[in-house]
Amino acid sequence: NLGLEYVDLYxxxxxxxxxxxxxxxxxxxxxxxxxxxKAVWEAMEECQNxxxxxxxGVSNFSSQKIEEILSxxxxxxxxxQVEMNPLWQQNQLNEFCxxxxxxxxxxSPLASVGNSWGNNSVVECEILQDIAKSKxxxxxxxxxxWLYEQGVSFIVKSFNKERMKxxxxxxxxxxxxxxxxxxSQIPQRKLVYLLGFVVTEPNDVTAEIDSKL
Numbered sequence: 001n002l003g004l005e006y007v008d009l010y011x012x013x014x015x016x017x018x019x020x021x022x023x024x025x026x027x028x029x030x031x032x033x034x035x036x037x038k039a040v041w042e043a044m045e046e047c048q049n050x051x052x053x054x055x056x057g058v059s060n061f062s063s064q065k066i067e068e069i070l071s072x073x074x075x076x077x078x079x080x081q082v083e084m085n086p087l088w089q090q091n092q093l094n095e096f097c098x099x100x101x102x103x104x105x106x107x108s109p110l111a112s113v114g115n116s117w118g119n120n121s122v123v124e125c126e127i128l129q130d131i132a133k134s135k136x137x138x139x140x141x142x143x144x145x146w147l148y149e150q151g152v153s154f155i156v157k158s159f160n161k162e163r164m165k166x167x168x169x170x171x172x173x174x175x176x177x178x179x180x181x182x183x184s185q186i187p188q189r190k191l192v193y194l195l196g197f198v199v200t201e202p203n204d205v206t207a208e209i210d211s212k213l
Contacts, residue, residue: 009055085109087125090106110123
């Protein structure tokens with residue numbers, strides 16, 4: 001359907017299955033079920049072996065779910081793509097992925113304001129605003145620089161030419177230890193609408209989802 005011989009990266013989007021006729025969030029609990037991770041991952045490995053994808057990975061996976069994959073995988077995940085930003089720092093998950101040579105990729109690096117998945121916003125964070133003001137930067141630039149210094153890749157979406165330039169202007173300056181200390185103290189709270197419940201722990205969002213399955 002894509003008209004391609006291969007894709008660069010093929011991901012499992014969620015470690016769960018939604019059997020729901022309408023795309024509405026939150027999804028009613030009775031429509032959410034666990035998936036056979038082993039069977040799915042073996043099929044992913046076959047895709048890579050056949051040359052249909054250069055790499056395979058996961059998205060929204062907790063460290064526990066990744067450990068499950070690593071226990072039987074012949075090809076380990078190359079990437080774990082999760083929401084990550086100063087308001088949702090994923091510290092333990094980041095360390096776990098580094099230890100296992102899995103690249104963590106941050107989506108919603110400026111938080112998930114304005115969509116159905118959450119409502120926290122980097123640009124409204126006073127700590128980030130103060131740091132940005134002291135450096136003559138935007139709060140978005142502070143967030144992206146923080147992610148860069150965590151050693152993760154990140155996905156930024158913008159159609160505004162000026163903002164795209166600003167998003168690239170993060171490599172010739174650095175955050176101080178004082179800045180990093182302040183950012184580490186930002187309260188962590190993510191409102192997950194997938195099943196309609198609140199998550200207050202900053203690591204392993206899907207661990208909370210798993211507990212509901």
